Amino acid sequence: MAPLPPRPRGGIDTSNTPHHGHSASPHPGYDSPYIRQSSHNDTRSPAADHASSSSSTLGPEVATTLFVGSISPGISDTWLTKLLEACGNLRTLKRASKAFGFAEYADPDSVLRAIQVLQGRELPSMGAEASAPPKKLLVKADEKTKKFLEKYQHTRVASSDDKARQSRALSAVNDVVRQMSDPHATVELDPSKPGYVVPDHLKDLPPEELPEDQRATVLSEIEQFRQVAAARDAETRRREAEYERQRAMERVRRENLQAAASSSSRNGRSTDDPQSYRRPVDFHSASSYEARIDAVREPEEADEIQEKQRQERKRAASRAAAADAEGAYLVRERQRLAHWEKEADRATAEADKWEQDGVAMLRRWQDWKDEYATRKELFYTDRQRWRQFRAQARRREQQADDNDRALEADEKLKAQEETNKFLAQQAAEMAKLTEQQRAAGVLVQQGGTLAPIKLNFGPIKSADTSEGFAATNGVTPAAAGATKPSNAVLGEADEDDQSKRTGRLKHIQLGSTMSEEERSAKLVQLASTLPTDTALIFAQTPKWEWVDEALIQSKYRRWVDAEIEESLGEKVDELVTVVIEALQAHREARDFVEQVEP
Structure with a gap:
C-alpha cells in the first residue's frame, strides 16, 4: 500500500479551509478525534503537538511500525484504517493478509496510544462472514520498535493533554466499532467471490463428466438454478427473521398483558375489565373469535404451530423448485426432440429425392x-447448349467433391491433433513419474539414461578386490586369501554356494563415526562457507526435494514459532501459518520477505 500523505494540522499558521486531498481512509477525518473540532475550539492534533519535539530528540533511528494481527473476518482495509487513524497520524498500512498486517505511524506518541487503545479490542465480523465469532485485535511492537519506545518514554516530558487525547482516541475507536457492529454498515465485497454461499450440491460438475457439445448449456442452466436457489434461500431467511421478530413482539405484548392483569388483580377489579358489570358484553363474530385464539395460546403451542407452518412453506417451496426444474428439463427435451425430428425429416426427404x-x-x-x-x-439437336448445361452440372459436382475433400481433411487434422495431444500428455505423465522415481532413489543415472537400481551378488574374482575387501572389513590379506574357495569338483560347487548363502552375515554398523567435537567443527566449517550478503542469499536456489512435509512440521514450524515469539513477545499463529504456507508453496526468498516484512 502506498504511503499516506501528511494529515492537515490545525493551529498556528494553518487555515481552516477544508482539504480535498487523499487520505488512508475513503472518508477523510471520519470518526477521528484529531481532525474534528471540540467544543473548546481545540483543533490541534496529537501528531502536531509533538512533531517538532519528536523530530529533534529522536534522532535518525525512528521505529514506529506495529504488528496488527488477529483481525476479525470480513474487516476491510477501510475500516481497519479508520481504527488506526483514530489513534494518531497513520502513515502507511500494509495488509499482508486478511488476518494480519503492519501499520506505520508518523510519530511515537501515536504508536503508544494505538497500543494502549487497540490492544485486546474485540472487533465484530463483517460482510459475508458476519456469523463468525468476534476476535480480539492484537497490536504489538517488534524488538526494534519496543526498544525505541522505551528510550522515547524515558526522554519524553509528559503533558497535561495526554489523557485528553487518549480519551478522545478511545471514544473515536468506540464509535468506529459501534458502526462496524451495525448490520447495515457498508462492506467492501470481494469481486472474485460470489455474494452468496454456494452449497455443495449446487457446485459445478467436473468438465470430464459433461459432454463437450452440451457443456456450455449445462453450465448456464446450473448457474441460473444456483441464482434462483440463492435468491429463494435469502427470501426464506428474511421471512423467517420477520416471523421471529413478530413472535418476539407478541411475546413481549403477552408478558405486558399478564403483568397488567396481575397488578389489577392485586388492586381489585379494573374498570376496563370486559367482564365487569359496568360494561355490556361485546358481540364477537366467529371470524374475529377465531383470529383471537392465538392470543390465549401457550407459547410452546404457538411455536409448534408456527414451526408446522414454516415446514409446510418449506415443502411448498421445494415442490415449486422441483416443478421449475422439471419444466426447464421438459423444455430442453422438447427442443432436442424437435431438432432430431427436423434432421430425420431432412434425411427422409433427401432419400425420397434420390x-x-x-x-x-x-x-x-x-x-x-x-x-x-x-x-x-438436346445432345443431338443443340450440342453447344448441351455443353453449357453440362458445364454447370460439372461445376456443382466439382464443388461438392471439393467440399467433401476439405471436410475429410479437417477430420483427419483434428484426429491427428487429438492423437498428438494424447501422446504429449502421456509423455508428460511418464516424465513426471520418472522424475518422482529419480527423486525417490528408485532410478539412477547409467550410461546417460535413467535405469532401475540393480544389485549384483557374486564371488570375488581378483586378488586386488579381495585385498580391498579385507582392508575395508579389517581382515588381513592372508586371512582373506585363506577364505577363498578352491576349484569345485563335480557337484561341490552347489554345496559351496549353499554354504555361502547359509553362512552368518557380517553386522554392518549404521551411524556417524564422528565425535561431538568433529561434528561441531564440521558445522562451523559449513556455516563459514555460507554467504553473508542478502543479495547472495536470495540468489541461492534451495533443493526443495530435500524439504518434505515432515521436516517442515517437525523442525521449521517450531523454529519459526520460537523466532516470532522472541520478536513480538507472544505467539502469532497467523504469521506462522503464512511462513509455513510459503515453504510448502516453494516461494522465492524475495516474495517471502515482502509478504512478512513490515
Whole structure:
C-alpha cells in the first residue's frame, strides 16, 4: 500500500479551509478525534503537538511500525484504517493478509496510544462472514520498535493533554466499532467471490463428466438454478427473521398483558375489565373469535404451530423448485426432440429425392429409342447448349467433391491433433513419474539414461578386490586369501554356494563415526562457507526435494514459532501459518520477505 500523505494540522499558521486531498481512509477525518473540532475550539492534533519535539530528540533511528494481527473476518482495509487513524497520524498500512498486517505511524506518541487503545479490542465480523465469532485485535511492537519506545518514554516530558487525547482516541475507536457492529454498515465485497454461499450440491460438475457439445448449456442452466436457489434461500431467511421478530413482539405484548392483569388483580377489579358489570358484553363474530385464539395460546403451542407452518412453506417451496426444474428439463427435451425430428425429416426427404431421381432415370433408359432421341434430345439437336448445361452440372459436382475433400481433411487434422495431444500428455505423465522415481532413489543415472537400481551378488574374482575387501572389513590379506574357495569338483560347487548363502552375515554398523567435537567443527566449517550478503542469499536456489512435509512440521514450524515469539513477545499463529504456507508453496526468498516484512 502506498504511503499516506501528511494529515492537515490545525493551529498556528494553518487555515481552516477544508482539504480535498487523499487520505488512508475513503472518508477523510471520519470518526477521528484529531481532525474534528471540540467544543473548546481545540483543533490541534496529537501528531502536531509533538512533531517538532519528536523530530529533534529522536534522532535518525525512528521505529514506529506495529504488528496488527488477529483481525476479525470480513474487516476491510477501510475500516481497519479508520481504527488506526483514530489513534494518531497513520502513515502507511500494509495488509499482508486478511488476518494480519503492519501499520506505520508518523510519530511515537501515536504508536503508544494505538497500543494502549487497540490492544485486546474485540472487533465484530463483517460482510459475508458476519456469523463468525468476534476476535480480539492484537497490536504489538517488534524488538526494534519496543526498544525505541522505551528510550522515547524515558526522554519524553509528559503533558497535561495526554489523557485528553487518549480519551478522545478511545471514544473515536468506540464509535468506529459501534458502526462496524451495525448490520447495515457498508462492506467492501470481494469481486472474485460470489455474494452468496454456494452449497455443495449446487457446485459445478467436473468438465470430464459433461459432454463437450452440451457443456456450455449445462453450465448456464446450473448457474441460473444456483441464482434462483440463492435468491429463494435469502427470501426464506428474511421471512423467517420477520416471523421471529413478530413472535418476539407478541411475546413481549403477552408478558405486558399478564403483568397488567396481575397488578389489577392485586388492586381489585379494573374498570376496563370486559367482564365487569359496568360494561355490556361485546358481540364477537366467529371470524374475529377465531383470529383471537392465538392470543390465549401457550407459547410452546404457538411455536409448534408456527414451526408446522414454516415446514409446510418449506415443502411448498421445494415442490415449486422441483416443478421449475422439471419444466426447464421438459423444455430442453422438447427442443432436442424437435431438432432430431427436423434432421430425420431432412434425411427422409433427401432419400425420397434420390429414390425418385433413380426411378426417373431408370424409366428414361428403359424407354430410350435412338430415332426419337436424335430428334428430341438436346445432345443431338443443340450440342453447344448441351455443353453449357453440362458445364454447370460439372461445376456443382466439382464443388461438392471439393467440399467433401476439405471436410475429410479437417477430420483427419483434428484426429491427428487429438492423437498428438494424447501422446504429449502421456509423455508428460511418464516424465513426471520418472522424475518422482529419480527423486525417490528408485532410478539412477547409467550410461546417460535413467535405469532401475540393480544389485549384483557374486564371488570375488581378483586378488586386488579381495585385498580391498579385507582392508575395508579389517581382515588381513592372508586371512582373506585363506577364505577363498578352491576349484569345485563335480557337484561341490552347489554345496559351496549353499554354504555361502547359509553362512552368518557380517553386522554392518549404521551411524556417524564422528565425535561431538568433529561434528561441531564440521558445522562451523559449513556455516563459514555460507554467504553473508542478502543479495547472495536470495540468489541461492534451495533443493526443495530435500524439504518434505515432515521436516517442515517437525523442525521449521517450531523454529519459526520460537523466532516470532522472541520478536513480538507472544505467539502469532497467523504469521506462522503464512511462513509455513510459503515453504510448502516453494516461494522465492524475495516474495517471502515482502509478504512478512513490515
